[in-house]
Amino acid sequence: MDVQEVIDSLPRYVQPLLVTVEVTLASAALALVVAFALGLMTSSKHLAVRTPARVFVEFIRGSSVVVQLFWFAFAMPVVLGIQFDYAIVAGIIALGLNYGAYCSEVVRGAIAAVPKGQLEASLAVNFTPFQRLRLVVLPQAWPEMIPSLCAFAIMLLKASALVSLISVTDLTAMAGLIGGRDGGVNQLPHYALILVVYFILAWLIWTGMRALERKAKRGLGVDAKQVKGRLTPAVAEKGLT
Template sequence: MDAIAEYLPLIRQGFITTVQVTVLGAALALVVAFALGLARLSTHRWVRWPAACTVEFLRGTSLVVQLFWLFFALPFFGVQLTAIFAGVLALGLNEGAYASEVVRGSIASRPKGQTEAAIALNMTPAQRMRRILLPQSIPAMLPPMGNVMVDLLKNSSLVSLVTVADLTFNAGLIRSATGETALIYGIILLLYFVLSLVISVIIALLERRFSPTRERRSLLTALTGRTQGVS
């Protein structure tokens, strides 16, 4: 343990880098998820079909190959990405493709009667999506979206393959210097577990915040107060 103590700053820096990659990758994944998920629900083929092809391509190819292509192959076309940018881009696109199916499936599973009622109220497609479908779909999206985010965290270790100094990369440096394989990898195993717990807690809080039961209770309170005001 004494041999590891002097390398704690390296572990801390790797931890910070892993958090940065995870947060940035998650933000990009959410943007990609909603963009592709909503595009696949479009009534226009010229929007729906390219989105479907993009999702299938990103899901059907290896994340490692995508990462290597962005970092090692793009320079042959005159595009040079930094290691951390290539890592975030690969994670965001790949996990976003999986998350887009969560978005699409959650919205498509809404009762058709709600859409028909919105059409009867002369709502535009954008208004139906913004005011009715999306708010009701968010609670259904959260549990599978949490799984995607945990998966993104675990896959963030792959950015070490393109020299990003994250937890996994720095753990390899420390192991080479000290020979403490079991100890150092036990430490980062625990750190990854703690980060996954943080994601799970955040998702649980969001589930409670967007719980349909809570929304119905708030609506009932509002209606009751309005009724009492009238009486």
């Protein structure tokens, strides 16, 4: 194992690292928007709103993310005539929609976990549906979403390596290119390197999401060490003030 060769190749990993971070952040932002949109739609009492969202979620979750990636990158330009200027855009859309569909169940479940008494109380004070959502439902549901969203964010980071399948040079693709120059005999140290890099990135995501969870719970007056899924009477009272 030539460690010096790996050290000398580190500058070549800078741009692929930025690509991996860009894909992860952009896909996560899209996934969050999709998750809230689909989560709210699947929580609706109206069948005309709930059914299309449910069909979309089940279709995305029931098909392979690799196939979806190839569809946006290669099939869509042929079938629908929609051509993306950059392959990375197709990767971001595919990953964002896929993980957004999964995360929508997190959103739906957290909304459903809000105590019914809170909704009844908000109706009693004549809150509009938007006020109920903004002032009562989301403030209480958001802290409960964060741990699951953190797990999906880390999974999305690891899935970002799939963009190498559509000719986007990320960390995984660069490790294969550099390590495969001599018939693949030098790939092990390069894959060991990016293994550590992915771990560091995942740790940063976990740390950031934990800080966000503590901040969200402090905003509701909940102790960060409190048992998950339980809201104190003080939280319920604060949700209506």
